[in-house]
Amino acid sequence: MANTGDLVKIEGKEGILMPTTDPKITIIKLESGYNIAYKNAKVELVKEKEEITKTQNQKIESNPKLKNISILHCGGTVASKIDYKTGAVSALFEPSEFLNLFPELKDIANVKSELIAQMLSENMRFGHYNIMAKAIEEQIKKGVDGIILTQGTDTLHYTSAALSFMIENSPIPILILGSQRSSDRGSSDAAMNIVSAISFATQTDFKGVGVCMHADTNDEDCLIMQGTKVKKMHTSRRDAFRPINTKAIARINYKTKEITYLNEYNKEKNNLNITFFKENLKIGILKSRPNLFAEELEVYNNFDGLIIEGTGLGHISIRKVDDLTSENEIIKNKLEELTKKIPVVMTSQCTYGRIDMNVYSEGRTNIEMGILGNELDMTTETAFIKLAWLLSNDLDVKTNLNKNLRGEISERIENVFLN
């Protein structure tokens, strides 16, 4: 019986046995580098695999002239490489391999990297935010000059909002980044995002949580965006992360390392205060839409809070207008019931713009029913995280939701649509 990695022979062809998920398919890697698949093949062992001795990583002396930056890895594409044994791109990454992959970093900062979580970002839970915040706290106490946190991009904007609320008055820049092309490929955006974030962190007086990703499709500039006002707006592009209802904090050139500040940002130093999430908290998100059923709201009876991602200015179907719309009355009754039990917050599926429930009478009915969030311009993701964080820390939702705690609410929205 041959194992993965062994040299085997199938139908006269020699190759290295590769693992497969389909038991009927056998895959070998030929001398030419090509993998070929066989159905129901007879596998003949030629030679057992040799254990690959891991190359010892060089110890890098720290340079007293350079700033100290810590990198915390939380999985995702940016921290992935090809597993030649499985042939898959996987989130397996020895932090020590990091400097081997990006050797230019040793001239920019003294970089230490640590693996604190290992997952594709859709799998994250509030508990992971607590692990991250604790790791960040530890690094800040050690006196590092900046922290880079890498993770998968899918929920990166949830993380940036969560850390923004958890870490109050950070004395250093904390930049979260990911990559849209895995770092095993030549065209990966990982190197530029990482190098730019570290360059920014070593030069800036910005204090707080930001996101550092490609400014556009070119490998030229990265944007530094405020953690509470950013969203993944494209499934696959490098420049998927955009600032919402605001400008980016800064732009940094990958080659020259030159920073251009584009917006006001926090430079103040105050007492660091780190708070956490209740890990068993249940917050729901309901998308308002045509043909909604009251039944969908039943789920939230046992929840701690609910975000309604409303249509337009902040609407949900609550009025019977003809024979076809009697369900809407039931929805309204159910909503009234819910708002008495838990905080219900309105956001908009438009992504850009502010909630205004005063424009239409239905909106005013929402306010009368106790739906919160009027006048706010938070993304659904930021509102979800803020609500969870307020509830986790026993802060009164009604009084704090409309308070601008971490720059999540715009006093005025400039002409920044689709920027």
Next chain:
Amino acid sequence: MDYEKLGFKCGIEIHQQLEGKKLFCNCPTVIRKDTPDYSFTRQLRASAGESGNVDKAASYEQKKQKTFIYQGYNDTNCLVEQDEEPPRPVNQKAVETTLQVCKMLNCKIVDEIIFMRKVVVDGSNVSGFQRTALVGQDGYIEVNGRKIGIEAVCLEEEACQVIKRTEDTDIYNLSRLGIPLIEIATAPDIKNPKECQETAAKLGMFLRSTGACRRGIGSIRQDVNISIKEGYRVEVKGFQDLKSIPKISDFEVNRQVKEKEKQGPHVRKAEADFTTSFLRPMPGSGRMYPETDIPLVKIDLTNIKEIITLEKKQNKLEKDYSLNSDFASIAIKSGIDFPTLFNKYKNLEPKFIVNTILNLPKEIKKRHNVEIDILAHSEFILSSLDDNKISPSAIEEILLKLNNNEKINLDDYKAMPLEEIKNKIKEIMKENPDAPMGALMGKAMAAFKGKVDGKIVNEILRKLQ
């Protein structure tokens, strides 16, 4: 040169572009040179392989630390070519064509197709790799009665076209990227440069027989692998045309003999003066890893039609319609369904039909500098000739008139009945009993005023003498 004594070993790789849609997106296979709509810049990095080793060829390119500028077109390029979207499902038509080629080349076809990423960091692939899959192997092709082994038939994507290289920046045009390419690699069974050329020609003919290939300059490329005894394998890339293969191969063998190849296996470029120049080290197998964005492609051979090669079609044409090989060859190459025309116009010689459709327009172009759309008028011309309503010698004039949208009065071009021609010639012979053949011919042609084909007059004269 005694190739056998030198231990000459040679194999060729053929790359043929396919027509239709790109391999991993729905963009058309249009190569453009007009002003691009947009451009973007990228950097590429060589990434470490399985054992932490960066591929030799890849690291050679990265040392150059270049910036790449890509120019694209809104209507014929999409996010896939920009490496801003994962590949779409593989082009099934391209897979089918590759399977047909595998069958023609007697290859063993893989059970499922696995696309790989072949690391390329010279910028010619925006992603930093070329997607490629092995589809068939261990086949053969017969060239002049000798079997040349086929090591592999692969389906892969075409790279970008370089527009300009400077010290720190390369500019590429995106339009060619992603066009399906069939790669055929022969075993090193080729014994001499002439056989190399013949093998390349035959493989090209097989590929064209599928009817799925792109045409024109650059749509097919040949690389030749050459080694001599105790030397390293050297790949010579970029042969512009088949005829240069023997000469460049000769030069390359001479170079290898003279320089006693020390550089190790590497890739060279075929130059216009038939010499070759160093291009880059030979890439190793370490630069291949699976393309995980594309699931294994299941193979269905039930719908794969067997291809009748152009060669076979030509042989059949020669045999069935007694055409010589030149006429049969141009008839096949034209793609026009000549057998149908031959069967429809039974009173006309097949050779005459081929000549009228393929050669006559060229002659008219030469004589009158007029482009004739022969296919628009061929039915009228051929049926009139077939019914003996017009004289063959009138075709040119009729075509010119048709081309000017002038009305044609068939009576003006009436073919004279054969009996009438004979009688007239007899008359002329009687009047000039001692005149030699040439003089009679002249007199007869003058009498017919161009309404009778010279060949017919000549034939009748001979018979009557």
